[in-house]
Amino acid sequence: MAAVARDAGHEVRLIDLQAETHRDLHRMIRSWQPDAVCFSGNYLANIPEIIDLAKAIKAALPQCFVLVGGHSASFVAADLLRHADGAVNCVLRGEGEASIAALLETVARGGDLLRVPGVVTRDGEGPPPCFAQSLDTLRPARDLLRHRRKYFIGVLDPCASIEFARGCPWDCAFCSAWTFYGRSYRARNPEQVVAELATIREPGVFIVDDVAFVHAEHGMQIGEAIERRGIRKRYYLETRGDVLLRNKDVFRFWRRLGLEYMFIGMEAIDAEGLKAFRKRITLDKNFEALEFARSLGITVAINLIADPDWDRERFETIRRWCLEIPEIVNISVNTPYPGTEIWLREQRRLTSLDYRLYDIQHAVLPTRLPLDEFYTELVRTQQVLNRKHLGWTALRGATGQACKLLLRGQTNFVRMLWKFDSVFDPRLQLGDHARMVRYAMSPPPAVTDERVDVKSIYVYGPTGRRGRRIDDATERFVDGTRMGAE
C-alpha cells in the first residue's frame, strides 16, 4: 500500500511498531508533520493501541487525516470509529492498494469520502471495497522499512516476506482468512514473483500465502523460474496436510530449492475436534503428511487448538502425544473472533470483549478449569513442548545455528531462545484479564437460528468459482476436502 501511495506521488514513510517504539512514532510525527497517518490494523489485539495512538496524533496535529485499514479493522470498522470518537477519520476496508490513491486524492481536494470504495466513516459506508486490479503490478516498498535486520522466523534470521497468491478457497470455521477475501484465490504470475524475489536481499524468505502451493502447477512454475535464475534462499511456508500429500512433487522440488521450515495447521489430534473446526481432513492424512515432510528433511511446526473446555487430563494427553513426535508443536486457544464463522455460531457466552485478549493465546470463553489453572496447564504444555525443542539434541543443533547467526551479527534467534519463560507465564496471562477495559468490542448477534448467514461477515462479497484461479481438478479437490472426507 505504501508503494502504491508513493507511485501516486506522495512522500511516504513507514514505521513498524513491533520494531520501533511509540516514542519513535511521536518523534516522527512532530518532526515530519504528515498530512495523513495510516494505521495497519491486522490484529484485533492491537486495536486499543491504534485508537490511543490516533487520539494522541489528532491532539498534536488536528489537521492530520487519520485512517485505519487492514484485516481486523475491516471486520470491526464501525466499532473502531465509535471508540476513536472522532480521532479516526475513516476506516478503509479491504485491500489497501485498491483504493488508497483515490482516498488520498479525495482527502486532498476535500471531496466526498463516501464515494471511495471500502470507506467507512461515522456518517456511513461508501461502495463495497474493490480488489486491487492486478497482483502482478504490486511490489512492496521494502526499501521504506528501517530495521530489516529485525525480521526473522526461527533460524531464518534475517527474513523477508513475499506473496505468491492471495486468499484461501477453504472455509475453516475458526479462521477469517477466507471471509476477508470472500473465498477467492488469486495467484500471481510466476515470472513476476521471481523477479520480485530476485530483488530481496535477505537470505530467508517467508512465503505468507495462507495455504502455500494449493495449485501444483503454479508452485512448479515459480520453482522452475527460481532454478533458471539461480536464486538461492531458505524458505518458510504454511500449508495444509492434504495439499502437501496431493502435491508431493512440488514440495520435493522446493526442498531442493531451499525449503526448510513448514507450518501445518493440524488443529486437533482427534476426529471430533477436526470436525468441530470444519478442518475437513482426516487424522490419518495429517499423520501421513507429517511422515512425508519428515522424509524430506523439512522442519515442521504444527498447530493445535486448545479449547477453554479442556480439563487437566486433556492437556496431559496432548503433552504425552506431543512428546512422541519430533515436530515443533504450537498451541493456540479456540477464540471466536469477528470475521470467523464461530463468532456467529458459538453458543457459549464470551467472558470478555477486551480486544487485547483476542490474540488466540487467551481464553475468552468459559473455562472448565478455574481460569488460573487453565493457564497453568496451557503454559505447562507450551513449556514441555518448548523444552523438547531446547533439549540436548535440539540444543546442539540450535547452538551451531546460533553461532553462525551471531557471527553474522544476527541476534534475533538467540534472544528468542532465552525469552520463552518471560513471555509464557500463567501469572501474566491471568493478569491480562484484570486490566481495565476502555474499549469493549460489540458482542456478536444473538444466535437464534442454526442457519446463520456467514456471508454477512465477508469483507468482499462471495466471488464464486470465477474468483478462484485454480483449475477444475483443484477446485474438486478443495470441495472434496471441504465436504468431509472422513
Ligand code: B12
Ligand atoms: C503471515 C502471517 C503471519 C506472520 C507475519 C509475518 C510477517 N512478516 O508479516 C506471523 C507468523 C508472524 C503471524 C503471527 C500472528 N498471526 Co498472523 N497471519 C499471517 C497471514 C497468513 C498473512 C498476512 C499477510 O502478510 N498477508 C499479505 C499482506 C499483503 O496482506 P495484509 O497484511 O492483510 O494487508 C492487506 C490488507 O489487510 C490491507 N491493509 C493492511 N494494512 C492496511 C492499512 C491501511 C491503512 C489500509 C487502507 C489497508 C491495509 O491492505 C493490504 C494489502 O492488500 C494472515 C492471514 C491473512 N490472509 O491475512 C494471518 C493472520 C493475520 N494472523 C492471525 C493471527 C491470529 C496471528 C497471531 C496473533 C497468532 C499468534 N497468537 O501467535 C500472531 C500475531 C503476530 C503479531 N503481530 O503480534 C490472524 C488474525 C486474527 C485477528 N483477527 O487478529 C490471521 C488473519 C490468520 C487467521 N487464520 O485468521 N502471522
Ligand code: SF4
Ligand atoms: S485452510 Fe487455513 S487459511 Fe484456509 S480457511 Fe482453513 S485455516 Fe484458514
